[in-house]
Each structure stands twice: as C-alpha cells, then as structure tokens.
Amino acid sequence: xxxxxxxxxxxxxxxxxxxxxxxxxxxxxxxxxxxxxxxxxxxxxxxxxxxxxxxxxxxxxxxxxxxxxxxxxxxxxxxxxxxxxxxxxxxxxxxxxxxxxxxxxxxxxxxxxxxxxxxxxxxxxxxxxxxxxxxxxxxxxxxxxxxxxxxxxxxxxxxxxxxxxxxxxxxxxxxxxxxxxxxxxxxxxxxxxxxxxxxxxxxxxxxxxxxxxxxxxxxxxxxxxxxxxxxxxxxxxxxxxxxxxxxxxxxxxxxxxxxxxxxxxxxxxxxxxxxxxxxxxxxxxxxxxxxxxxxxxxxxxxxxxxxx
Numbered sequence: 371x372x373x374x375x376x377x378x379x380x381x382x383x384x385x386x387x388x389x390x391x392x393x394x395x396x397x398x399x400x401x402x403x404x405x406x407x408x409x410x411x412x413x414x415x416x417x418x419x420x421x422x423x424x425x426x427x428x429x430x431x432x433x434x435x436x437x438x439x440x441x442x443x444x445x446x447x448x449x450x451x452x453x454x455x456x457x458x459x460x461x462x463x464x465x466x467x468x469x470x471x472x473x474x475x476x477x478x479x480x481x482x483x484x485x486x487x488x489x490x491x492x493x494x495x496x497x498x499x500x501x502x503x504x505x506x507x508x509x510x511x512x513x514x515x516x517x518x519x520x521x522x523x524x525x526x527x528x529x530x531x532x533x534x535x536x537x538x539x540x541x542x543x544x545x546x547x548x549x550x551x552x553x554x555x556x557x558x559x560x561x562x563x564x565x566x567x568x569x570x571x572x573x574x575x576x577x578x579x580x581x582x583x584x585x586x587x588x589x590x591x592x593x594x595x596x597x598x599x600x601x602x603x604x605x606x607x608x609x610x611x612x613x614x615x616x617x618x619x620x621x622x623x624x625x626x627x628x629x630x631x632x633x634x635x636x637x638x639x640x641x642x643x644x645x646x647x648x649x650x651x652x653x654x655x656x657x658x659x660x661x662x663x664x665x666x667x668x669x670x671x672x673x674x675x676x677x678x
Contacts, residue, residue: 373619374647376659381574381649392582397456397487404453406462409657413468416440420460423481425500431482432501433460434512435471445476445518445677446505447550448534450498452525452651454555454583455486463524466654470522473670476677477514478522479505483530487586491598494587498530499537506544518677520548520610522669524653525622526583528554532600532629535609546610548676550669552653553615553622556601556629558584558591564623573619575650580621601629606636613641613672615665617648641672 373381390400417436422429436444449470451463460482471478483497502521509516523531528551535549560569560577569577584591588598596603612633616626623644630642645652645665653669656662 371618371646373649374659374661376661377619377647377649377652380655380658381572384574392578395582397485397586401457404457404462406464409465412465413472414438415468415471418468423501423504425497425504428484428497430484430497430501431460433464433467433480433482435467435478435480436513437471437475437477440475440477443513443515445520446509446512446514446516447471447474447476447478447520447522447673447677448498448502448505448531449478449480450483450521450523450527450530450534451480452523452527452552452654453485454579455491455494455526455587456583457485458527463527463654465657466524469656469666470670470673473666474673474677475670476520476673477512479512490586491588491595495530495533495537495597499534499543502534502538502544516544519544519546520550520673520677521546522550522552522673523554524552525650526555526587528552529556529598529600532556533597536597536600536603536606539608548673549610549612550673551612551614551626551629552669553617553620553650554626554629555580555622557599557625558594559625562624564625565621568619568623569621573621573649575621577621601625601632606633606638609633609636609638611639611676613643613669615643615645615653615669617645617650617652619648620650622650643668
C-alpha cells in the first residue's frame with residue numbers, strides 16, 4: 371500500500387523544517403525542536419492529576435488520567451512515552467494518554483521517567499519498573515484496582531513496557547494482565563529489511579536518528595543488555611499477553627514483528643497488527659492523522675478485554 375494521504379500531507383509539512391545533523395546535534399537541541407504543538411483541545415477525561423512519585427533515592431513526575439464512566443476502582447495502565455529515551459515527557463504524550471484512557475475505560479498513569487544521556491540505561495527502566503510498584507502500593511490513593519494492571523508504551527516507551535514486563539516476571543513484581551507495545555524498539559539491528567527500506571529519512575524516523583538514540587541510551591550499543599534489546603532476551607516465556615502494533619513505513623517494523631514472533635514462540639498469546647500506509651509515531655499523531663483513530667480504538671478494546 372502507498373503512504374496514507376494524511377501521513378503524506380504531514381510529511382510534506384515536516385519536510386519544510388530545517389534538517390538535523392545527528393552527527394553533531396545535542397540532546398538539548400533536539401528536545402527544543404520537539405516541543406509539542408497544541409493541535410486543538412485535548413481529548414476530554416474526567417480527571418487529569420499531576421503526581422510526584424517518591425521512588426528509592428529519587429522523585430519523578432507522573433500524571434493520572436481517569437476517563438468518564440470509569441466507575442469505582444478502575445483498572446490501571448502504566449504508560450511510558452516514546453522519544454528514543456532522550457526526548458519526550460508528560461506533555462508530548464498528553465493527548466495519547468488521554469485517548470488511550472478513553473478507548474480502554476481504564477485509568478492511565480503516564481510516567482515521566484528520567485531521560486538519557488543524563489540518566490543512561492538502566493536508569494529510565496528502573497524508573498518505569500519502580501513506578502509500577504509504586505502504583506500498586508498506592509492503589510488506594512489513586513483509586514484504582516491493583517489486581518488489574520497493564521503496561522503500554524510507544525517506540526522507546528514500548529521497549530520500556532516490554533522490559534518492565536520481563537522484570538516484573540523475574541523479580542516477583544506486580545502481576546500484569548497485558549502489555550501494549552506500539553511500534554516498539556526491540557533490537558539494535560540497523561541492517562534489517564525495514565531499516566533498509568524505510569531508514570533513509572523520508573518517513574519521519576531514520577536510521578541515523580535511531581543510532582543517535584541508542585548511543586545516548588546505552589553504554590555500548592554494540593552489545594546491549596537484554597533488558598534494553600529485549601528481542602535478545604533468552605527467556606520470553608511466562609510473560610503477559612501482548613498486543614504489538616507496527617507500521618508499514620517504519621524502520622522499526624521488522625524488529626516489532628520479530629518480537630511478536632518470539633513471544634508467540636515462547637508460548638505468549640500475541641495479537642499483532644500491521645498498519646498499512648502508516649509511519650513511525652502515527653498512533654500519537656491522530657490529531658493530524660485521523661485515520662489513526664481506529665488503531666487507538668482497537669488498542670483500547672484489547673486493554674478493556676484484558677482488564678475486565
């Protein structure tokens with residue numbers, strides 16, 4: 371399938387921006403360039419409450435979203451934003467978290483984990499895992515059901531969600547009912563087919579960008595820990611059921627599909643969806659790409675069923 375027309379129009383707009391040289395650009399400069407633009411009123415929810423999570427040795431921010439009609443003690447989805455572990459925050463994914471809460475009927479706790487390179491691996495993952503444990507310990511304060519939990523994330527956030535699921539299994543952490551992985555980062559293979567086809571820079575995310583992100587996140591991108599490159603983990607059995615969404619014109623397409631296949635081979639129930647005509651990040655671009663909305667609705671329905 372050719373590019374979705376709405377995506378094509380968005381890429382045309384983005385092509386007017388000055389090019390970025392990832393051989394020299396700093397994280398601070400990229401964060402400044404990627405400050406979120408307000409596209410209109412955000413999706414309405416009953417509650418959006420800013421929180422401070424007191425974790426061992428540090429405090430991080432989070433935001434709790436409760437949709438209309440959630441009722442008493444709704445299930446909880448921990449949401450981890452994308453941005454290559456280097457950029458992104460609560461504001462960049464505010465609309466996404468709101469939309470996911472509305473579609474799933476669950477409360478969503480968006481976690482503002484520390485960013486690389488100031489905090490390299492495993493610091494961001496530690497924040498995400500400890501935030502899950504914090505949420506269970508404070509379920510009464512949050513007004514949620516700590517027995518109905520899921521993790522979700524897009525891109526690097528999908529990577530963090532997958533790694534949190536692995537750690538929860540291995541470290542006796544909270545039991546998760548589902549993991550929603552939206553075009554997740556799962557490996558460091560820049561020579562696979564989707565990088566070759568889509569990594570040249572024409573489709574928003576490029577190979578150069580991903581190499582830049584990896585080099586800031588881990589100490590050795592040539593030999594990353596399996597909690598960073600989760601596709602390389604030797605044991606994927608016993609993990610919660612997963613929904614994996616990938617996009618046709620995404621450099622990360624093949625590693626997302628490979629992770630879904632590896633989970634299936636390990637006996638995990640997986641629902642995989644390939645979005646034709648779409649690019650990396652499209653799920654969070656729904657305000658400019660309305661054709662993304664059915665994917666949000668389906669992701670929400672899968673969470674709702676898993677957390678029933």
